[in-house]
Amino acid sequence: MKIASGLLTATLLVAQVPRTYQGKQEKLPREVAAQPVAFSHKQHAVAKLACADCHPGAGSKERAGLPAASRCLACHRTIAPDHPEVRKLSEFEKKGGRIPWVRVYQVPEFVFFSHASHTEAAIGCETCHGPVAERDVLAQEVSTSMTACMSCHAAREVSNDCQFCHALGF
Numbered sequence: 001m002k003i004a005s006g007l008l009t010a011t012l013l014v015a016q017v018p019r020t021y022q023g024k025q026e027k028l029p030r031e032v033a034a035q036p037v038a039f040s041h042k043q044h045a046v047a048k049l050a051c052a053d054c055h056p057g058a059g060s061k062e063r064a065g066l067p068a069a070s071r072c073l074a075c076h077r078t079i080a081p082d083h084p085e086v087r088k089l090s091e092f093e094k095k096g097g098r099i100p101w102v103r104v105y106q107v108p109e110f111v112f113f114s115h116a117s118h119t120e121a122a123i124g125c126e127t128c129h130g131p132v133a134e135r136d137v138l139a140q141e142v143s144t145s146m147t148a149c150m151s152c153h154a155a156r157e158v159s160n161d162c163q164f165c166h167a168l169g170f
């Protein structure tokens with residue numbers, strides 16, 4: 001009886017699996033390694049900066065972009081210059097200015113994603129990244145799986161053709 005009901009359950013489960021793609025499981029929120037300079041979006045909310053002040057491509061380019069040390073030092077040459085994290089900024093500037101930020105959201109190379117078209121479609125940053133401005137430390141909070149992309153596209157009647165997001169022959 002136990003085996004029979006087990007078989008029945010298994011058969012029902014198989015029958016229920018939709019013939020659509022089932023992506024890999026993401027465990028969210030997904031934390032990332034410590035950033036090279038401690039930066040809090042929440043703490044900077046008082047400065048009333050626009051997201052694009054530090055992520056200049058978010059509205060018009062493929063990549064949103066991440067800030068170099070000079071962007072931070074525009075304020076921090078005078079604000080809290082002796083803070084140990086701020087001192088690290090000067091060190092990075094001496095070495096060319098690039099800061100090796102640890103990525104939080106990233107899709108594989110073979111996926112085409114551009115911020116420009118999504119911002120033009122008036123989709124807010126928080127839809128794909130969560131309430132960033134309320135966070136001291138960022139973790140991945142929203143899925144970037146193929147299923148997540150496709151379900152919004154389906155809901156908004158945007159194409160879900162394979163080559164829309166993948167170059168042919170990947």
Ligand code: HEC
Pocket residue numbers: 037038039040043044046047049054067071072073074075076079080083085086089
């Ligand atoms: C528009 C000016 C501005 C910019 C640009 C800016 N900050 Fe700040 N930052 C502030 C202000 C204002 C504070 C709050 C200072 C306070 O609480 O006394 C602050 C606080 C900090 C602190 C904490 C200092 C403390 O005393 O606790 C760190 C670390 C920091 N910022 C790092 C950064 C980094 C890294 C960047 C670049 C990605 C950056 N900031 C860009 C204005 C700015």
Ligand code: HEC
Pocket residue numbers: 035039041044049050051052053054055066067101102103104105106125126129132133137138
């Ligand atoms: C003062 C500069 C500054 C401002 C303003 C700012 N950010 Fe950031 N942002 C950073 C820095 C530095 C990082 C890299 C460190 C981190 O992940 O916390 C970052 C990381 C991110 C990431 C993760 C990037 C990745 O690796 O995938 C997202 C998403 C993001 N910011 C969204 C926003 C949004 C949305 C706003 C506006 C509400 C905003 N940011 C405003 C400096 C800023």
Ligand code: HEC
Pocket residue numbers: 051052055058059062063064065066105106107108113115118119123124125126127128129144
């Ligand atoms: C439709 C979903 C979506 C929206 C809306 C969106 N993002 Fe992203 N964002 C992503 C994805 C997906 C990635 C990873 C891209 C990659 O790996 O090429 C990403 C990456 C980033 C990064 C990492 C650096 C980079 O350039 O890839 C930052 C910073 C970022 N987003 C900020 C923002 C900001 C600020 C906004 C609002 C103006 C925003 N995003 C709106 C999906 C979105």
Ligand code: HEC
Pocket residue numbers: 107111112113114117118121123127128144145148149150152153156158164165
């Ligand atoms: C919240 C809804 C939403 C999510 C999530 C979303 N998209 Fe889109 N996407 C749209 C809309 C709306 C458009 C149509 C924009 C237009 O009309 O140009 C679009 C357009 C596109 C385009 C074609 C325009 C261009 O940029 O060349 C690509 C490619 C694309 N999305 C890829 C992705 C990928 C990859 C993901 C997941 C990482 C994703 N999208 C997640 C809503 C979404």
Ligand code: HEC
Pocket residue numbers: 023024107108111144145146149150153159160161162163164165166
């Ligand atoms: C709206 C964008 C979008 C469309 C349309 C799309 N994909 Fe994807 N695809 C993605 C994203 C994003 C990933 C990466 C997911 C991740 O981070 O693992 C992916 C990953 C993949 C992978 C790698 C394996 C995996 O499961 O991650 C394959 C294979 C794939 N897609 C095939 C297809 C095929 C075949 C189609 C057409 C039926 C298609 N994709 C349509 C966005 C899309």
